[in-house]
Every structure is written in structure tokens, then in C-alpha cells.
Amino acid sequence: MEAELAALARLAASTVVGAMATAGWESAQRAMGELWRRVHPERADTVVAELGEARADVLAAREHGDEQAERELVVAWQARLRRLLAADPALVPELRRITDELLPPTGEAGPPAGGTRLTANASGRSRVTMAGRDINITKG
16 A cells, blocks of 8 residues: 555656646645645645745746756655655545546646656658558658
């Protein structure tokens, strides 16, 4: 169970930090605040405020191409989420649901922070078969 909690905490932290630079930011902040209110209501407002500060850090890191700063935020939030799940393992399904809702649909811009980004560059000629027809593509 410990390995499962750690994996979920990492995915959720990466997803939340990634969402900080998107239009889904307010949903992420609200959802995290609700989780904290269930376990540590006295800390919830502080956590929400700290998420706001972390968002400013993510935006600055992305503006300056500072991937390390973003990775450090993921690690910090991972530890916090792991402690929250340890305090109340019943939050696991809720955190999974929140993470699923915040993950960008396939094909949208970039992975969550700390994820892997694959890029491809093409040059020359390519041939693609689409709907039974060959399509030649020349970059030029």
C-alpha cells in the first residue's frame, strides 16, 4: 500500500503543479483545498495560499525555462500529498479522481510537470498512407 500511496502522490503532485500554469489552475487549487479541509481543516486556508505562491513560482520558472524549479515544486507537493494520504488513506479514490480530471487530454500541450515530453523533428520527404491513399510530404 505504501508504494501505491507514493506513486499516487507523485502523479498527483506532478499533475497539480502542471495545472498551475493552465486554465485549470483554479480547479486544482479548489480541489486541493477541499482535500485538506477533510483531514486538516485548520491548515486548509494556508495550503490554498501556498498553492497560489507555488503557482507564481511555476509561472516564473516556465518563463525563464527553469525546469529544476518546477521539479522541486513537484517533489515538495509530493511529500505533502503523501503525508495527507498517510493521515487519511480514504482520500485515495478522491485524489485519483481529482488527478484524472486535471490531466490534460491526450494531444494537448505538454505533460504535467516532471513528466516526459516527446518531440519529433522531420526533414526531407515522408510517405504516409491515409484512408488507403499514399500521401507524399516534402519539407521545404
